[in-house]
Amino acid sequence: MLHGRIAETSVIDRMLADCRAGRSGSLFITGEPGIGKTALLEYAASAAAGLRVVRSTGIESEAHLPFAGLHLLLRPALDRTGALPAPQARAVRGVFGLAPAEPGDRMLVGLAVLSLLAEFADGGAVLCLVDDAQWLDRASAEALLFAARRLDAEGIALIIAARPGFAAPGLTQLSLTGLDASSAAGLLAEHAATLSPADRYRVLAEAQGNPLALLELPAALAADRSVTTGHAMPMTDTVQAAFLHQVRRLPEPTQQLLLVAAAEDTGDRDVILRAAAPLGCEPSDLVPAEAAGLVRLDDDTVRFRHPLVRSAVYHAAPVSLRFVVHTALAGALDRPEDADRRAWHHAVVATGPDEAVAAELERTAQRAAARSGYAAAGAAYERAAVLTRSRPDRARRLVLAAEAAAEEGDLERMVELAHRGAASTDDPALAIRTIRVRAAAAFHQGSLSTARELLTEAAALAQASDPALAAHMLLDAVHAAWYLGEAEIADTAERLDALPLPAGDPLTDVARLLTWVVRSAIGRGDGDREILAQRIAAAGRSGFGGPHDTILVGATSLQAAGQDTDAHQVAAKLLAQCRDQGWIGRTPPVLACVARASTFLGRHTDAWDEATEALQIAREFGHRQWVAETSGVLAYLAAVSGDEHGCRAFADDALGAPEPGAPAPGLAWAQWALALLDLGHARWESALTQLAALHTGPVRHQLPGLRSVPDLVEAAVRLGRPAEAREALAWFTDWAHHAGQQWIDADVQRCRALLAPETEAAELYQAALRLHPDGREFERARTALLYGEWLRRMRRKSEARIQLRDAFETFRRHGATPWAERARAELDATGEVVRKPGAVGGALAALTPQERKIVRLAARGLSNRDIAAQLFLSPRTVGYHLYKAFPKLGVTARTELAAVELADASP
Numbered sequence: 001m002l003h004g005r006i007a008e009t010s011v012i013d014r015m016l017a018d019c020r021a022g023r024s025g026s027l028f029i030t031g032e033p034g035i036g037k038t039a040l041l042e043y044a045a046s047a048a049a050g051l052r053v054v055r056s057t058g059i060e061s062e063a064h065l066p067f068a069g070l071h072l073l074l075r076p077a078l079d080r081t082g083a084l085p086a087p088q089a090r091a092v093r094g095v096f097g098l099a100p101a102e103p104g105d106r107m108l109v110g111l112a113v114l115s116l117l118a119e120f121a122d123g124g125a126v127l128c129l130v131d132d133a134q135w136l137d138r139a140s141a142e143a144l145l146f147a148a149r150r151l152d153a154e155g156i157a158l159i160i161a162a163r164p165g166f167a168a169p170g171l172t173q174l175s176l177t178g179l180d181a182s183s184a185a186g187l188l189a190e191h192a193a194t195l196s197p198a199d200r201y202r203v204l205a206e207a208q209g210n211p212l213a214l215l216e217l218p219a220a221l222a223a224d225r226s227v228t229t230g231h232a233m234p235m236t237d238t239v240q241a242a243f244l245h246q247v248r249r250l251p252e253p254t255q256q257l258l259l260v261a262a263a264e265d266t267g268d269r270d271v272i273l274r275a276a277a278p279l280g281c282e283p284s285d286l287v288p289a290e291a292a293g294l295v296r297l298d299d300d301t302v303r304f305r306h307p308l309v310r311s312a313v314y315h316a317a318p319v320s321l322r323f324v325v326h327t328a329l330a331g332a333l334d335r336p337e338d339a340d341r342r343a344w345h346h347a348v349v350a351t352g353p354d355e356a357v358a359a360e361l362e363r364t365a366q367r368a369a370a371r372s373g374y375a376a377a378g379a380a381y382e383r384a385a386v387l388t389r390s391r392p393d394r395a396r397r398l399v400l401a402a403e404a405a406a407e408e409g410d411l412e413r414m415v416e417l418a419h420r421g422a423a424s425t426d427d428p429a430l431a432i433r434t435i436r437v438r439a440a441a442a443f444h445q446g447s448l449s450t451a452r453e454l455l456t457e458a459a460a461l462a463q464a465s466d467p468a469l470a471a472h473m474l475l476d477a478v479h480a481a482w483y484l485g486e487a488e489i490a491d492t493a494e495r496l497d498a499l500p501l502p503a504g505d506p507l508t509d510v511a512r513l514l515t516w517v518v519r520s521a522i523g524r525g526d527g528d529r530e531i532l533a534q535r536i537a538a539a540g541r542s543g544f545g546g547p548h549d550t551i552l553v554g555a556t557s558l559q560a561a562g563q564d565t566d567a568h569q570v571a572a573k574l575l576a577q578c579r580d581q582g583w584i585g586r587t588p589p590v591l592a593c594v595a596r597a598s599t600f601l602g603r604h605t606d607a608w609d610e611a612t613e614a615l616q617i618a619r620e621f622g623h624r625q626w627v628a629e630t631s632g633v634l635a636y637l638a639a640v641s642g643d644e645h646g647c648r649a650f651a652d653d654a655l656g657a658p659e660p661g662a663p664a665p666g667l668a669w670a671q672w673a674l675a676l677l678d679l680g681h682a683r684w685e686s687a688l689t690q691l692a693a694l695h696t697g698p699v700r701h702q703l704p705g706l707r708s709v710p711d712l713v714e715a716a717v718r719l720g721r722p723a724e725a726r727e728a729l730a731w732f733t734d735w736a737h738h739a740g741q742q743w744i745d746a747d748v749q750r751c752r753a754l755l756a757p758e759t760e761a762a763e764l765y766q767a768a769l770r771l772h773p774d775g776r777e778f779e780r781a782r783t784a785l786l787y788g789e790w791l792r793r794m795r796r797k798s799e800a801r802i803q804l805r806d807a808f809e810t811f812r813r814h815g816a817t818p819w820a821e822r823a824r825a826e827l828d829a830t831g832e833v834v835r836k837p838g839a840v841g842g843a844l845a846a847l848t849p850q851e852r853k854i855v856r857l858a859a860r861g862l863s864n865r866d867i868a869a870q871l872f873l874s875p876r877t878v879g880y881h882l883y884k885a886f887p888k889l890g891v892t893a894r895t896e897l898a899a900v901e902l903a904d905a906s907p
Helices: 006-020 037-046 068-083 086-095 106-121 138-148 181-191 197-207 211-223 235-248 252-263 269-279 283-291 307-316 319-332 336-349 355-370 374-386 391-408 411-423 428-444 448-462 467-482 486-497 506-521 529-541 548-560 564-581 584-600 604-621 624-641 644-655 667-680 684-696 703-707 709-718 723-739 742-755 758-771 777-793 797-813 817-829 849-859 864-871 875-889 894-899
Strands: 025-030 052-057 126-131 156-162 172-175 295-297 302-304
Touching: 006 025, 006 037, 006 126, 006 156, 025 037, 037 126, 037 156, 052 068, 068 086, 068 106, 068 126, 068 138, 086 106, 106 126, 106 138, 106 156, 106 584, 106 864, 106 875, 138 156, 138 374, 181 197, 181 211, 197 211, 211 235, 235 252, 235 307, 252 269, 252 283, 252 302, 252 307, 252 319, 269 319, 283 295, 302 307, 319 336, 336 355, 336 374, 355 374, 355 391, 374 391, 374 411, 391 411, 391 428, 411 428, 428 448, 428 467, 428 624, 448 467, 448 486, 467 486, 467 506, 467 548, 486 506, 506 548, 548 564, 548 584, 564 584, 564 864, 584 604, 584 624, 604 624, 604 849, 624 644, 624 667, 644 667, 667 684, 667 703, 667 709, 667 817, 684 703, 684 709, 684 723, 703 709, 703 723, 709 723, 709 742, 723 742, 742 758, 742 777, 758 777, 777 797, 777 817, 797 817, 849 864, 849 875, 849 894, 864 875
Parallel strands: 025 156, 025 172, 052 126, 126 156
Antiparallel strands: 295 302
């Protein structure tokens, strides 16, 4: 019976009921040691009738062994590995030592965990219980939390318990406090009925509602009347002292055997007994500890009754005795598969430089990194560096630790280790590596000027010996400078252009395209349209080949050059590669690029889904740069739909946490979005203020700068101040000439129509309508609206109605509510009464964003498993969403999806 936990057990009961009904959920229980977390997990296990239960427990001494905790949890499901998509199956087999390990995205393992649990749940609902998560190795914790945040319709209930300090963002949290006075008294009476009133009062006062203390302090009080005297000790110390009193009453050999068990990682009874034998211990020495209830034994393992028993035994032992025990354990772990545990036991004992142990740890780190256990790799490299006497080897191992921390995404740690590595070496190659690590951290933290400075410094060091490496770093530096200002980007682009790179190399082609685009964007281009065409063709012939980042730079360069269709194709191909390979951590910038392209092409629903996914993953990885940029894109899309609250909220996120002295990474998109929001609501003055700030500010060269010129012209003309837009229009017209794209030419003609005298406007509007390409319906509708407004003012009402009806229907279909309202109001003014804009049309309008993405992929013939791998979901969740979507679309099977109109609709 659990005293005083009715509310908590009710939460668990509801979760288990949902699980039985096929719905998934996760719960994070947190509280101080002994507060009842384990008891609630035991309650869940006992209440899980009809569910299969899998369990794992974090062990403090295993925190440096990658995926140790995860292996314990998933061991019953590993026979389902063959059902996973190939990249996920390889990742699972590699991290658990079932196949050769392959380095990869650390979150791919999390996706594999989700899929593996979903496959396991296919045979019946599953309850997963994880205790003492604060002691899980970081790789296990990250993978588990990644999967937990994506549970949906698999029939999985996941409950994680940990002490305060363990972060589980995205999970429902249940914080435990001490029992109330009545419940505490009831628990004490049930388990220590013979206590005198005075002792009962002492225990209740000392325990402060902590259930474990209420159970353990009476026994300690009976053994030693002084154990609870006063209130000087914190509760954890008090409870550990109670355990320690029980331990000290045991025979000396039993105490030594318990110390070996406390220092051993897995509870492997054979290893414990073999390590304890040289200390004079026999298997029979376990009997007193088992009789006292301090440990539980089965055929293979020795488990402590409570983690605090293990902690009390280990930390109360003299350091010299612990060293003896770790040495004995290292000797007992003599199998090849025990190499990592053996290395760490040796490392604990080493008190000074020891190259043999350092080399052993380095090999351990290499194995961990090969399994994507980058946190464990970093810890092993760092400890190896501490044990290294040779200065060059110490620096090299510190740099390896920093690079492992970078792969892990631990920004503060990677910077600290990189600084330590740089301070220990004069080797230019190592210095370059430390600078790149620091630059990556600065970029992801939003410190773009710092990132640019570091990258240009590293490129200068590398230029003589490795121009290609220098070019890669300068490409990254240009990327950082792009968000700073024209002076910074001009300087960085000149450095890149000056590098001696081989002709015909994909890296060279992308670099030359980027420098042309940059010069053009900041008004320093050579004005030769043929040069742009040649550079685009050269980069295209190479397929924008090369590393992931180079391809992404190429796609972004195409967007800056106005080549939106080509940019979308390049970025979409790269995104497909990321999804196929499970490169989850690399997807935010690629998704952001694809979302921008979809936005520019008028595919607003696609853009919304892509940007939303990018934002979710960027937040999960703590990449503030991509959080800001994708928030800006979402602000723009919210402005199109007229969602004022959403637009301003996303704009605030885009403008958040700028680097001191530098513009916010999402500034240009936020200004454009807020201006478009005002334009849709006919707030001309406010729109012009935003656009003027964008066009005179430090980020006018960014993509929103040029592309917002038609909005600037419209706002200026509406206010009777056309002169304020003429310079920007000249810039835009020059860009149109270089780009050679019909859609830009159409926007130029629309702008000229707005500025033209009455005798020329109609012809210019008609030219714009003819030039608008298929697919960019929103921009074509904006031209039709402006033309219709002009025709109505010219009293050509019947012609006006044609244009206004076309604009109204397009805006309504795309959910552009304020724009549809403007068109409706103009139609009313012509004498044609039109119903107010209603619900967004299109088959996809009734679907949730998740359902939209899944339905579109299913319509292309992808299986549930393929869709799950692409969207980082489980196959059962995909099936659930299809089941929910079919009635909304009026279909009963996926084969009917091909006949459904799946055209774009606004979010």
